[in-house]
Amino acid sequence: xxxxxxxxxxxxxxxxxxxxxxxxxxxxxxxxxxxxVYEVVVVxxxxxxxxxxxxxxxxxxxxxxxxxxx
Amino acid sequence: MRMVMRSRFTRLGRLGExxxxxxxxxCGSKAVIKIPYARMNLCEMHFIEYFEGRxxxxxxxxxxxxxxxxxxxxxxxGKDSVALLSALTAVxxxxxxxxxPLHIHLGLGEYSDESLRVTKEVSRKLGVNTFILSLEEVxxxxxxxxxxxxxxxxxxxxxxxxxxxxxxxxxxxxxxAVATGHHIDDLAPYALKNILLGDMGAAxxxxxxxxxxxxxLARRVRPLYEVTERECxxxxxxxxxxxxxxxxxxxxxxxxxALIRRFLYELDLRHPGVKLRFMRSLARMATRYGVSQxxxxxxxxxCKYCGLPSRSDVCGFCRLTERVxxxxxxxxxxxxxxxxxxxxx
Ligand SMILES: [Zn+2]
Ligand SMILES: [Zn+2]
Numbered sequence: 001x002x003x004x005x006x007x008x009x010x011x012x013x014x015x016x017x018x019x020x021x022x023x024x025x026x027x028x029x030x031x032x033x034x035x036x037v038y039e040v041v042v043v044x045x046x047x048x049x050x051x052x053x054x055x056x057x058x059x060x061x062x063x064x065x066x067x068x069x070x
Numbered sequence: 071m072r073m074v075m076r077s078r079f080t081r082l083g084r085l086g087e088x089x090x091x092x093x094x095x096x097c098g099s100k101a102v103i104k105i106p107y108a109r110m111n112l113c114e115m116h117f118i119e120y121f122e123g124r125x126x127x128x129x130x131x132x133x134x135x136x137x138x139x140x141x142x143x144x145x146x147x148g149k150d151s152v153a154l155l156s157a158l159t160a161v162x163x164x165x166x167x168x169x170x171p172l173h174i175h176l177g178l179g180e181y182s183d184e185s186l187r188v189t190k191e192v193s194r195k196l197g198v199n200t201f202i203l204s205l206e207e208v209x210x211x212x213x214x215x216x217x218x219x220x221x222x223x224x225x226x227x228x229x230x231x232x233x234x235x236x237x238x239x240x241x242x243x244x245x246x247a248v249a250t251g252h253h254i255d256d257l258a259p260y261a262l263k264n265i266l267l268g269d270m271g272a273a274x275x276x277x278x279x280x281x282x283x284x285x286x287l288a289r290r291v292r293p294l295y296e297v298t299e300r301e302c303x304x305x306x307x308x309x310x311x312x313x314x315x316x317x318x319x320x321x322x323x324x325x326x327x328a329l330i331r332r333f334l335y336e337l338d339l340r341h342p343g344v345k346l347r348f349m350r351s352l353a354r355m356a357t358r359y360g361v362s363q364x365x366x367x368x369x370x371x372x373c374k375y376c377g378l379p380s381r382s383d384v385c386g387f388c389r390l391t392e393r394v395x396x397x398x399x400x401x402x403x404x405x406x407x408x409x410x411x412x413x414x415x
Contacts, residue, residue, distance in 0.1 A: 008315045009315050009316050009317050036335070036339070038300055038335070038339065039335070041300060041303050041304055041307065043307055046307070046310070047102060047114070047308075048102040048103060048304050048307055048308065049102070050092045050101055050102065050103065050104050050111070051104070052090045052091055052092050052104075053091065053092075064303055064307070064315075066255075066299050066300045066303055067255075067299065067331075
């Protein structure tokens with residue numbers, strides 16, 4: 001499976017590939033990206049996901065880093 | 071009675087993972103946030119209710135604002151101030167408050183232009199009239215220019231300018247208090263840092279409210295005192311509020327502050343709610359001793375140029391602008407704020 005991730009505020013785009021998997025938990029996705037669960041908010045289709053939700057092949061998600069002081 | 075379902079186990083195919091889909095603790099529909107310190111999972115609707123309720127409770131519990139009072143809300147266009155403006159606007163009728171947003175264009179290039187655009191869009195969306203003051207138009211210089219010419223760090227200059235303008239606006243417009251979008255994750259690390267460095271007075275100034283002085287020093291309130299930065303972000307996203315998604319060009323996320331922040335993050339992860347208990351005890355202490363923005367009455371004097379609070383005969387803002395521009399800009403800012411107010415009617 002392939003999930004496309006856009007990270008804010010850096011606007012970095014990452015593709016996560018998990019051969020042989022149909023879905024992957026948000027928690028696993030974040031571990032892969034090197035984030036703690038409460039350091040970011042993961043959004044799919046404009047709605048936040050919890051760490052227990054799953055993303056599937058072809059999904060596009062946005063990851064907002066919480067600490068973006070400005 | 072509706073049954074509260076906390077979780078559901080779903081087998082997601084032989085090659086997938088086992089997911090415990092979080093359910094809203096109030097209605098059982100899909101949760102969008104887990105709040106460990108409150109031992110709750112909430113759906114979109116119930117999280118909005120929770121967030122705004124927490125802001126209303128903070129206002130009442132800490133006596134930030136009384137019925138019938140007006141509050142100037144500092145709106146930068148970032149997620150926190152956008153969440154603050156939205157939540158305060160939502161609870162204003164219940165609390166009988168008059169919300170007056172103010173945006174300061176600081177002249178930080180593209181970042182400030184984007185902040186202004188977002189602020190206007192949020193204001194339209196929330197149906198509020200936001201006052202706008204351009205630093206460059208009023209004093210003839212931007213933050214980077216003031217910083218470069220004074221050889222002071224941009225963040226120090228920016229903080230000084232914002233504090234000055236917000237207070238001046240509140241005084242000039244006769245507003246009862248200034249509300250800022252500082253949440254627990256802004257405040258707790260600084261409170262802990264000040265305690266570690268032995269400056270209890272500075273720590274107590276991070277309480278939910280610091281009193282003012284009639285006619286020249288506005289009361290400062292922090293309605294987001296008991297919400298986290300992540301909650302502000304989720305609230306803004308769920309409400310579909312636009313917010314600035316780029317970093318301030320001058321932001322520095324490092325040093326001791328970042329370490330303390332990291333420590334509090336880890337601590338709260340293992341002991342949910344400890345950060346909140348820490349800040350509540352700080353608030354209790356502040357209430358017991360009374361916290362003024364000036365640490366002692368002796369510090370309260372008036373600037374000879376603009377008449378606003380100062381530690382010496384010239385306030386920080388007038389001193390900076392006098393040095394950089396040749397004349398103190400305090401009086402000009404006060405005049406400009408009168409025009410800003412008048413032109414919005
Ligand atoms: Zn619900
Ligand atoms: Zn002055």
